[in-house]
Structure formats: C-alpha cells, structure tokens
Amino acid sequence: MPDRAAAPPAGAYRARRLGRLNLEVRQSIGRVRHAAFIAFGLGVGLAISVAILLAAGVEAANIFDEFVVLTFFDRLGLSSVLIECSPLILVGLSAAVAFRVNFWNIGIEGQFFWGAIGATVIAIFDVGPPATRIGLMLVFAIVGGFLWIVPPAIFKIKLGVNEVISTLLLNYVAYQFVLNQIYGAWQDPRDRFPHSEAFDAAERLPLLGWEKVHLGLVISLVAVAFVWWLMQRSRFGVYMRFVGANPHMALAAGIPVAMTIFLAVGLSGALSGAAGFVMGAAQEHRLTGTMAAGYGFSGIMIAFLARNNPVAVLIVAFMIGGLYAAGQSVKVFYSLPQALVSLIQAIVVMCVAASDFLVRYRVHWLRGDGR
Amino acid sequence: MIEFLANWLAFTPVFAVPLLLATLGLIVNERAGVINLGAEGMMLCGALAGVACYIEFGESTAVGMTAAAFAGLLIAFLFAFVVVVLRADQVVTGITIVFFGAGLTGLIGLRWNDTAIAGFQKLDLGFLSQIPFFGKVVFAQDAMVYLTVPIAFGVWYFLFRTRAGLNLRAVGENPQAADAAGIAVDFYRFWAVAAGGALCGLAGGYLALAAAKIWVNEMTHGRGWIAIALVIFARWMPGRAVFGAILFGGIEALIPRIFAAGWPVPQYFLQMTPFLATLGVLVWVGLAGKRRSAAPGALGLPYVREDRW
Numbered sequence A: 001m002p003d004r005a006a007a008p009p010a011g012a013y014r015a016r017r018l019g020r021l022n023l024e025v026r027q028s029i030g031r032v033r034h035a036a037f038i039a040f041g042l043g044v045g046l047a048i049s050v051a052i053l054l055a056a057g058v059e060a061a062n063i064f065d066e067f068v069v070l071t072f073f074d075r076l077g078l079s080s081v082l083i084e085c086s087p088l089i090l091v092g093l094s095a096a097v098a099f100r101v102n103f104w105n106i107g108i109e110g111q112f113f114w115g116a117i118g119a120t121v122i123a124i125f126d127v128g129p130p131a132t133r134i135g136l137m138l139v140f141a142i143v144g145g146f147l148w149i150v151p152p153a154i155f156k157i158k159l160g161v162n163e164v165i166s167t168l169l170l171n172y173v174a175y176q177f178v179l180n181q182i183y184g185a186w187q188d189p190r191d192r193f194p195h196s197e198a199f200d201a202a203e204r205l206p207l208l209g210w211e212k213v214h215l216g217l218v219i220s221l222v223a224v225a226f227v228w229w230l231m232q233r234s235r236f237g238v239y240m241r242f243v244g245a246n247p248h249m250a251l252a253a254g255i256p257v258a259m260t261i262f263l264a265v266g267l268s269g270a271l272s273g274a275a276g277f278v279m280g281a282a283q284e285h286r287l288t289g290t291m292a293a294g295y296g297f298s299g300i301m302i303a304f305l306a307r308n309n310p311v312a313v314l315i316v317a318f319m320i321g322g323l324y325a326a327g328q329s330v331k332v333f334y335s336l337p338q339a340l341v342s343l344i345q346a347i348v349v350m351c352v353a354a355s356d357f358l359v360r361y362r363v364h365w366l367r368g369d370g371r
Numbered sequence B: 001m002i003e004f005l006a007n008w009l010a011f012t013p014v015f016a017v018p019l020l021l022a023t024l025g026l027i028v029n030e031r032a033g034v035i036n037l038g039a040e041g042m043m044l045c046g047a048l049a050g051v052a053c054y055i056e057f058g059e060s061t062a063v064g065m066t067a068a069a070f071a072g073l074l075i076a077f078l079f080a081f082v083v084v085v086l087r088a089d090q091v092v093t094g095i096t097i098v099f100f101g102a103g104l105t106g107l108i109g110l111r112w113n114d115t116a117i118a119g120f121q122k123l124d125l126g127f128l129s130q131i132p133f134f135g136k137v138v139f140a141q142d143a144m145v146y147l148t149v150p151i152a153f154g155v156w157y158f159l160f161r162t163r164a165g166l167n168l169r170a171v172g173e174n175p176q177a178a179d180a181a182g183i184a185v186d187f188y189r190f191w192a193v194a195a196g197g198a199l200c201g202l203a204g205g206y207l208a209l210a211a212a213k214i215w216v217n218e219m220t221h222g223r224g225w226i227a228i229a230l231v232i233f234a235r236w237m238p239g240r241a242v243f244g245a246i247l248f249g250g251i252e253a254l255i256p257r258i259f260a261a262g263w264p265v266p267q268y269f270l271q272m273t274p275f276l277a278t279l280g281v282l283v284w285v286g287l288a289g290k291r292r293s294a295a296p297g298a299l300g301l302p303y304v305r306e307d308r309w
Helices: A010-017 A031-055 A062-070 A075-100 A107-125 A130-159 A163-182 A218-232 A235-245 A247-252 A257-284 A295-305 A311-333 A337-361 B001-029 B039-056 B059-087 B090-108 B134-138 B143-161 B163-173 B175-180 B185-212 B222-234 B238-261 B267-287 B288-295
Strands: A020-025 A361-366
Touching: A010 B163, A020 A163, A020 B238, A031 A062, A062 A075, A062 A311, A075 A218, A075 A235, A075 A257, A075 A295, A075 A311, A107 A130, A107 A163, A107 A257, A107 B238, A130 B185, A130 B267, A163 A218, A163 B163, A163 B267, A218 A235, A218 A257, A235 A247, A235 A257, A235 B267, A247 A257, A247 A295, A247 B163, A247 B238, A257 A295, A295 A311, A295 A337, A295 B090, A311 A337, A337 A361, A337 B090, A337 B143, A361 B163, A361 B175, B001 B039, B001 B143, B001 B163, B001 B185, B001 B238, B039 B059, B039 B090, B039 B185, B039 B222, B059 B143, B059 B185, B143 B163, B143 B238, B163 B238, B185 B222, B222 B238, B222 B267, B238 B267
Parallel strands: none
Antiparallel strands: A020 A361
16 A cells, blocks of 8 residues: 555646646625626526426426416415415524524424414314414414424533434424324314314404405514514624624623523524414414425525525515415416425525535636646 | 244334435445435435336336435435535535425326335245244345345445545545545545435335335435434444444334234324434433544535635
C-alpha cells in the first residue's frame, strides 16, 4: 500500500491536467439575483411537475385551465382555494415557529390528529352549552396539539433525543389511536363507517357568507398576525432568532434557551392542533382516519419555501391551497391518485432546496495548468 | 407455549431482515457524514420496483430484489446529487425524499396495487429443517435471510477492515482533515449515499416480496424511520445493528402472533408498540448520555473546501 505522506495520490495528477470546479462561499448576494435563483429553482420544479402531469395523461391544454384559470380566477375555484388554505396556513406557521428555533417538527400530523381528537371529545360528548361549544373545541384542540409535542420537546431539550425521529414516530402512535377510536368507541352509530358521528350545527365553524368559505380562514389570518407579531416585534421573537442562530452564544448572552425552545415548540404543536380543529369543525365535520394525511409534509414545505416568515407562509399556503384544490378536480376528472399532490410538492421543494446552491456558492472552473 | 415461541422466533427474521438491511445502509450513509432521512421513500421505491418486476418478469424473486436495489440506488443518486454535489440541507431534502417516494409510488403503483404474490418461499434444508424447534427457527427461512448474514458481515468488513472504509469514516468524522490527506470527500459521500440507497431498496423489496407478499401504498409504514433510530441505537456499528434489528423484528413478529393466538389485546394499541419501543430506545440512549459521542463528527454537515482561487 503506497504511503500517503510520501507520494501524492494518483488522482492529483489527473486533477491538475483537467482542472476542477471550485466553490466559493458567497459573502452576500443581491436581492434581485437571490430572487432570480429561487425563481429558477421554482421554474424547474414546476416544469418537471407539468411534465409529470402530461405523462399521467392530463392534456396539455387543460393543465393551465385546471391549475390556474379554474382555480384562482373562478368564483367556485377561488373559494375552494380559500377553504383548502385555512388549515395549510396553520400547519405552515406551526412548522415555521419550530424551525425558527432549529427544532424539526415532523410530527405535525400527530399534533393535528390530537387537535381533532380534542375537538371531537367536546363535540360528541356535548360538553358545555351550545353557545360556547365551538370555542371550547378550539381550546381543547390547541391543548391536544400542545400536549402531543411536549414529550419530544422535553426529550430533545433534556436528553438530546433527535426530534426528527421522535416527533415522526408519534405520528404513527396518534394515527393508531385515532383508528382505535373510530373503529371502536367513537364509531359512527348511524352508518357504522369508521369515523366519528357528525358534529352538530353548534359544533361546526360558521360560514362567512361567500360560497362555503368558513371562519377557519379568519382563525388562520389571526394566527398569522399573532405569529408575525411574536416573531418580528416581540422580545420572545428576538430570543427565538438568537437561539435558532446560535444556541451556545444565546446561552452565554443570558437568554433562557431551554424555555425559549420549549415555548416555541409548544406553540408549534398548538398551531397544528388548531389546524386539526379547523379540519374537523369546518371541513370533515367529524373525526376521520384520513383527515391529517399530507398536512405534515405540506406544513414543512410551506415553512421551508416561506423561509419561516409568517407573511410569506400566508402567500405560499395560498398557492399550495390552489394545488390542493386543483388536485381534487384532477383527481375526479382524470382519476389520478392523491399521491400526485405529494409528488408535485416534493419536486418543487427539492428544486428550490437545490437552487440554494446558486444562492450560497459562486462556482469557478479552475484549469489544471494554473489559471 | 413452545409452539408459540417457535412460531414467533421463526417469524422474526422476516421482520428483522428489512430493518437490518435499511439500518446497514444508513450506517454506511451516516459513517460518511450524510444523514439520510429519506430511507422510508427509498424503501417504498424498492418495494414497488420489487413487486412490479417480480410480476412482470417471470415471478423471480432474484429479479425483484435486483430491481428493488436499483430503484433504491436511483433515488439515492437523486438524493446524493442534491445533498452532496449541490450541498443542500440534508434534513429538508431527506424528508422530501420520503414524500417523493410516497408520491411517485402512489402514482405509478396503481397497476400493481393489491395483487397478492407468492414471493419468497421458505427453504427446505432436508433433515436440518426437520430438527424440532431449531429446524423451524434457523433452517427453514427464505434465501434472503441467509444472504443478509454475509451482507452484514461485508458492511462491517468494508467499514472497519479496508482502506476505502477507513477513508469513508474519515470523511464522515472530519472532512477537512480527510480532504487535506488527499481523500476525495465528495466521491466517498456520493457513493456511500448510493450504496445506502441500494440497501434501503433491498430492504423495501424484501418487505414486499417476503413479509407482505403484496404491494399497497405506503406499505413500509414507518419502518424506514425505525431503521434511522436503530442506527443511533446501534451506535453506528453493524454488529449492534444486527442485534437491534432482531430485537425490533421480534417485536413486530410478535404482533401477528398475538392476533393469531386470539389474546384479548386491543389491536391498535398493539400496533403502536414498535413506534413506542423505538422512542423508548432513543430516550434510553439519551439517558445514557455520553453515547451520543458515537455519532460521526461531521454528520449532517455539507463540506465545502473554500480554498482561494
């Protein structure tokens, strides 16, 4: 075996002849160029998505109609986008709040389920007078989502347990619990299907009077305003940012690091629980086994694309709401599976994540023979 | 009771093998410094490719498993390109790979959905299989179970007894130093991810061809995530991974046994046990504190040389 110290490895000679790529870390980047790179990534992602839709049998002429005209520029379409985006805004905020303190909350679906379970308990046991029922459901949903994220938060803070895995594992546990309820004690006595009985009128979010848009949209907008204030204007927001950027330095600066992480993560769980409430009280009107499907990843991707900015979460969630709404109609008209929505989201995220390369590095081609 | 025990232990390898293959793949990944959260997606692609090629090309498990490994490899190439070459965030990309795999298989898997297959058959090793108890447990498994033993040994041998394995671990531990020593960091990381993906693909293929004998959407049902946790439990050592996979395979194998025995245990709570046990293991590792230092030093961190030009 050749001695590495004595002779340079054989590859070095070849590298000298051919040259190689060199990456330089950018110290700064202009706004326009930054936006252009991200738009490039987004464009590539959308182009691949269109190609997949074409391959799946959607006619080229219809793609624009289905995904843009009939979705965003049509009364019925726009109203269903607004309905779809209400829980999406909440899960997007949930992910953004946790990511801000570098806590990867992948357990959004579990907290979503516990939010829905909390709301369902109040609804099917008719707790409290009908006038306050819906408010109580929201409170229980928030508490349910919060409680479900407490164990992973404590394990992370106290024991350093990887939160990606712990929060995700709890998704499966929550899902099995929901199955246990809807196939057991809470099974609908009327139709014997595996879902809870339908919520009464007092247990549903009221409509706003424009198509079927409901109060969930207002709840989501209030949440955006609150999280915006918390992140951008409050002392706690500064703590969060500091802890997310450098926890060691934050600790040295006297910031209560563990408490900041715990509260931010708890808020994340509460927001996911609220999303479960909106889904249950305004869209499904009951507890179902499929109601959380896809919301975990959508939350993560919304926060990622919005760079954890609450106002950007609103905009991205609106666009993803469009994808959900269009996905519904494509599902009906072309009998394509729901998986299509997952796939398109994954491709877009991957392309935008990859475009970060251009944002972060400047690429040079170094020739082998000097410059 | 002996009957129950023999049945349980005989079923354990079928559940342990996919966990072990995926865990070994992830150990190779993480030893090179790349955290691969996309295991679940790679396993799904392997499972679908395995079943589809098994059905379409002469019902051969060998063809199915080869296709499964290639499917895992292809997804791993995509993952490696994004995180190793383009140096994107490994956590976001890994999670995205899971949903990419779930979406892709959900879209193209419709044709093969819910088609029951014969899949792997238990081998009959003559008089060995006739030995009471041990015959059933040890000498009447399918071919892949026996093949997994040399694979596990091979991974250990490669990582700890070859120059290339040493280089790979150096890249994961301290890429700056490895680079300075003339080791091609990106090369090792790229191929470590590729090899890990192929093993995850095999794991998925085996799951479909031997354990489930059917393709259904999202059939891996969290096993990729359990494998990621097993890597931590195994402290990045292939030998301990074997132990962890048998332990968790045993838990999974117990669930259908309990149903079969007709014990009055609530079904859905029983199905939580692998996930709660995994969480318990993570907490236990956390409580043990200093075990954390077993993680490769540069795990999850992209490497940029940053030389002047």
